[in-house]
Amino acid sequence: xxxxxxxxxxxxxxxxxxxxxxxxxxxxxxxxxxxxxxxxxxxxxxxxxxxxxxxxxxxxxxxxxxxxxxxxxxxxxxxxxxxxxxxxxxxxxxxxxxxxxxxxxxxxxxxxxxxxxxxxxxxxxxxxxxxxxxxxxxxxxxxxxxxxxxxxxxxxxxxxxxxxxxxxxxxxxxxxxxxxxxxxxxxxxxxxxxxxxxxxxxxxxxxxxxxxxxxxxxxxxxxxxxxxxxxxxxxxxxxxxxxxxxxxxxxxxx
Amino acid sequence: xxxxxxxxxxxxxxxxxxxxxxxxxxxxxxxxxxxxxxxxxxxxxxxxxxxxxxxxxxxxxxxxxxxxxxxxxxxxxxxxxxxxxxxxxxxxxxxxxxxxxxxxxxxxxxxxxxxxxxxxxxxxxxxxxxxxxxxxxxxxxxxxxxxxxxxxxxxxxxxxxxxxxxxxxxxxxxxxxxxxxxxxxxxxxxxxxxxxxxxxxxxxxxxxxxxxxxxxxxxxxxxxxxxxxxxxxxxxxxxxxxxxxxxxxxxxxxxx
Numbered sequence: 001x002x003x004x005x006x007x008x009x010x011x012x013x014x015x016x017x018x019x020x021x022x023x024x025x026x027x028x029x030x031x032x033x034x035x036x037x038x039x040x041x042x043x044x045x046x047x048x049x050x051x052x053x054x055x056x057x058x059x060x061x062x063x064x065x066x067x068x069x070x071x072x073x074x075x076x077x078x079x080x081x082x083x084x085x086x087x088x089x090x091x092x093x094x095x096x097x098x099x100x101x102x103x104x105x106x107x108x109x110x111x112x113x114x115x116x117x118x119x120x121x122x123x124x125x126x127x128x129x130x131x132x133x134x135x136x137x138x139x140x141x142x143x144x145x146x147x148x149x150x151x152x153x154x155x156x157x158x159x160x161x162x163x164x165x166x167x168x169x170x171x172x173x174x175x176x177x178x179x180x181x182x183x184x185x186x187x188x189x190x191x192x193x194x195x196x197x198x199x200x201x202x203x204x205x206x207x208x209x210x211x212x213x214x215x216x217x218x219x220x221x222x223x224x225x226x227x228x229x230x231x232x233x234x235x236x237x238x239x240x241x242x243x244x245x246x247x248x249x250x251x252x253x254x
Numbered sequence: 255x256x257x258x259x260x261x262x263x264x265x266x267x268x269x270x271x272x273x274x275x276x277x278x279x280x281x282x283x284x285x286x287x288x289x290x291x292x293x294x295x296x297x298x299x300x301x302x303x304x305x306x307x308x309x310x311x312x313x314x315x316x317x318x319x320x321x322x323x324x325x326x327x328x329x330x331x332x333x334x335x336x337x338x339x340x341x342x343x344x345x346x347x348x349x350x351x352x353x354x355x356x357x358x359x360x361x362x363x364x365x366x367x368x369x370x371x372x373x374x375x376x377x378x379x380x381x382x383x384x385x386x387x388x389x390x391x392x393x394x395x396x397x398x399x400x401x402x403x404x405x406x407x408x409x410x411x412x413x414x415x416x417x418x419x420x421x422x423x424x425x426x427x428x429x430x431x432x433x434x435x436x437x438x439x440x441x442x443x444x445x446x447x448x449x450x451x452x453x454x455x456x457x458x459x460x461x462x463x464x465x466x467x468x469x470x471x472x473x474x475x476x477x478x479x480x481x482x483x484x485x486x487x488x489x490x491x492x493x494x495x496x497x498x499x500x501x502x503x504x505x506x507x508x509x510x
Contacts, residue, residue: 132355133355133356136355153354153355154353156355157352157353157354157355157395157396157397158353160397161349161397203349203350206345206347206350207350207353209309209314209345209350210343210345210350210351210353211353211363212314212338213312213314213338213341213343213345214338214363214364214367214411214412214415215335215338215339215364215367215368215415216363216367217335217367221362221363221366221367221369222366222371223359223362223363223366223375224359
């Protein structure tokens with residue numbers, strides 16, 4: 001059985017950041033990202049201040065820097081494009097280490113890299129201080145369409161069940177002497193994927209039947225309602241408000 | 255609580271017939287009455303129409319002819335919500351039944367859908383989990399439990415709705431002998447009407463004083479479980495077979 005892959009993003013803790021209601025944290029991260037994205041890229045110092053702000057949050061949440069940096073690696077495939085920008089962009093060129101690079105391309109690359117990294121870092125902080133389950137409750141509380149929340153919650157519940165099924169199918173294939181080697185065997189893998197899809201689809205029907213049998217009528221009943229006090233909202237707002245001040249200063253100085 | 259002697263039967267099925275949209279007829283006039291507090295086993299070979307019958311009890315399928323009444327309330331579109339609260343079906347695969355992220359939320363799903371909130375909801379959940387001995391697992395995700403534990407939680411999800419009748423589809427399937435016995439103890443301790451669909455004849459004998467045999471879409475036999483299992487001709491006719499070495503005559507059946 002799967003040992004809860006779903007929870008490896010979360011890091012247990014009792015810090016004030018952990019204790020904040022999930023919807024406050026989601027709103028704070030969302031606003032922070034918006035502010036960061038709308039900062040002029042020429043205000044290089046502002047991004048440094050944002051990083052310091054996030055560092056402060058991480059310190060309050062007692063998330064070690066190494067942990068945070070390791071989680072940030074997920075960003076790499078997404079910023080690969082940014083690295084190409086200085087080589088392919090048009091406009092005046094500068095020479096760095098003997099390579100001729102586009103000036104506007106360099107700025108674009110910096111823009112994507114800085115904003116992307118800050119956004120990912122904020123999300124990583126959110127994920128490591130908020131349980132998946134709480135995140136869903138928070139989204140529900142923020143009036144995210146209920147269907148999307150339901151889909152996400154089923155993904156969490158059935159991810160392990162389906163990967164387990166996949167593992168059993170793989171073992172069954174191997175037990176009959178099959179090893180996937182090269183293109184010739186893709187047909188078999190495709191058939192397995194198809195079978196897995198059909199099985200999951202049928203399971204979906206059975207789950208729906210079980211839900212209807214217990215009175216499901218299309219909306220999830222509210223079982224846990226999360227509430228936040230004014231103080232908690234204020235506390236959560238500290239990060240985006242500080243960022244906003246930085247952003248505005250940045251616009252005035254540019 | 256009304257007096258069991260005068261209360262309407264938990265389940266009354268009369269003349270129930272059903273054909274699937276593809277034309278295959280599964281039920282040909284089923285008559286079955288289950289009194290309040292009774293435990294009845296529904297036996298029958300594969301393809302006899304057992305699942306089809308069960309899906310009529312809470313109005314998932316709508317009868318082609320005949321009626322189903324649960325504690326006096328006919329199964330009809332107008333009050334499906336109440337019918338589904340009264341008929342608690344425990345499906346065979348607990349992974350289908352347990353779809354919420356934690357055990358507690360899953361058990362709360364039924365009552366919450368019925369509009370119960372706050373402390374009363376908490377109380378319902380706690381009581382239902384205690385009745386199946388799973389109270390300390392409330393905050394665990396269902397996929398971290400053993401199969402037997404998941405089956406027990408599945409029973410709790412239905413008990414939390416305080417149903418009139420508990421319908422179990424193959425409750426002993428895939429359970430190891432210890433989990434099987436634990437589930438039997440739990441079922442015996444419940445004061446609720448039980449209809450148990452099963453191929454596990456010793457389990458039926460252990461738990462249900464009365465059995466009905468569904469075969470070819472009709473009730474072919476209805477009587478004491480021990481008598482039915484001892485009737486070799488009946489058993490052969492309906493493809494019912496006892497496990498090797500099991501003699502129903504040799505067993506002293508528990509009184510209740």
